[in-house]
Amino acid sequence: MGFKMTFRWFGPKDDNIPLEYIRQIPGIYGVVTALFDIPVGEVWPEDRIFELKRMVEDAGLKFEVIESVNVHEDIKLGLSTRDRYIENYKQTIRNLAKAGIKVICYNFMPVFDWLRTDLAKKLPDGSEVMEYNHEMLKNLTPDELVKSMEKGSQGFSLPGWESYRLKQLQSLFEMYKDVDENNLLQNLIYFLENIIPVCEECDVKMAIHPDDPPWSLFGLPRVVTNKENIEKFLKAVDSPYNGLTLCTGSLGANKENNIPELIRYFGKMGRIHFMHVRNIKFTGERSFYETSHLSTDGSFDMFEIMKAIYEIGFDGYLRPDHGRMIWGEKGRPGYGLYDRALGIAYLNGLWEAIDKMSKMK
Ligand code: DNO
Numbered sequence: 489m490g491f492k493m494t495f496r497w498f499g500p501k502d503d504n505i506p507l508e509y510i511r512q513i514p515g516i517y518g519v520v521t522a523l524f525d526i527p528v529g530e531v532w533p534e535d536r537i538f539e540l541k542r543m544v545e546d547a548g549l550k551f552e553v554i555e556s557v558n559v560h561e562d563i564k565l566g567l568s569t570r571d572r573y574i575e576n577y578k579q580t581i582r583n584l585a586k587a588g589i590k591v592i593c594y595n596f597m598p599v600f601d602w603l604r605t606d607l608a609k610k611l612p613d614g615s616e617v618m619e620y621n622h623e624m625l626k627n628l629t630p631d632e633l634v635k636s637m638e639k640g641s642q643g644f645s646l647p648g649w650e651s652y653r654l655k656q657l658q659s660l661f662e663m664y665k666d667v668d669e670n671n672l673l674q675n676l677i678y679f680l681e682n683i684i685p686v687c688e689e690c691d692v693k694m695a696i697h698p699d700d701p702p703w704s705l706f707g708l709p710r711v712v713t714n715k716e717n718i719e720k721f722l723k724a725v726d727s728p729y730n731g732l733t734l735c736t737g738s739l740g741a742n743k744e745n746n747i748p749e750l751i752r753y754f755g756k757m758g759r760i761h762f763m764h765v766r767n768i769k770f771t772g773e774r775s776f777y778e779t780s781h782l783s784t785d786g787s788f789d790m791f792e793i794m795k796a797i798y799e800i801g802f803d804g805y806l807r808p809d810h811g812r813m814i815w816g817e818k819g820r821p822g823y824g825l826y827d828r829a830l831g832i833a834y835l836n837g838l839w840e841a842i843d844k845m846s847k848m849k
Contacts (some may be wrong), residue, residue: 559579
């Protein structure tokens with residue numbers, strides 16, 4: 489038994505890639521998606537979840553992973569109002585379980601989700617990729633960064649850059665002034681202590697996404713950054729339902745994180761429920777751009793990564809991650825059809841070779 493190959497889809501209103509096209513990608517199992525219009529902190533209504541499920545299943549695809557149910561900022565900040573939002577989160581988990589959801593991907597990054605300084609850097613072959621330049625970022629104010637992300641988004645909403653977050657930028661920064669890494673970690677543990685019993689009851693696994701990039705920005709704390717930190721909250725709430733989305737591109741942006749080793753380590757603990765697999769090319773100590781998935785295009789050895797996934801006997805969900813914009817496609821930066829589909833074909837090829845070779849021995 490192998491892993492289940494999935495593809496991120498942004499829903500009928502906000503994705504220009506039809507489910508029918510996704511269905512034609514070789515080896516595809518299902519899509520990972522979300523109700524993108526439900527305000528953060530509110531309960532996801534059952535009827536809306538079932539409507540989405542029907543749409544996906546009618547196209548012949550499985551609906552078993554949500555990316556993401558976002559966590560309200562009051563929970564991350566540890567405010568007294570957090571309990572109300574945690575109750576809502578629990579109800580959302582129960583509602584998703586009724587629709588057959590098995591894994592929920594989420595993150596615990598303050599204010600911003602993932603960050604890039606250029607959403608359409610042109611490579612010599614004419615393809616466009618997303619870039620993170622640490623020196624450039626250091627010279628930007630948060631407002632300038634938001635403007636540049638909005639400008640580069642080609643009119644598509646970007647996951648993690650929902651307008652509600654950006655409206656409160658100033659006040660959020662103010663509130664995080666007194667929250668250090670340890671406070672944030674404690675707030676994450678409090679959240680997990682409360683929701684994991686519900687996950688156990690409903691058989692829904694939580695899969696936290698690493699911080700992207702995995703270091704502090706604009707003085708904001710970040711905790712899902714390396715083996716040591718991840719282990720702290722996995723052990724604090726020691727249940728298989730408290731797991732990870734292991735994103736190779738996010739964690740791997742810190743050269744000290746050895747991705748195949750992390751896959752083996754957390755995989756053997758039974759804590760990896762979702763894999764995001766992509767390659768990046770370093771241009772400096774903390775700077776990189778996102779390439780095609782091919783090993784020789786970037787800095788990661790994708791064969792070693794897939795081999796580690798194979799060796800832990802991974803049977804969870806996996807998806808290709810950000811791709812390039814190629815062949816004239818117009819779409820959401822990182823989330824076009826063509827390059828992600830090429831990524832899938834390549835990852836499937838690596839997997840088949842690893843599988844057959846290991847059976848020949
Ligand atoms: C970016 C994505 C993230 C991810 C969230 C998970 O493209 O990898 O937005 O979905 O951090 O909650």
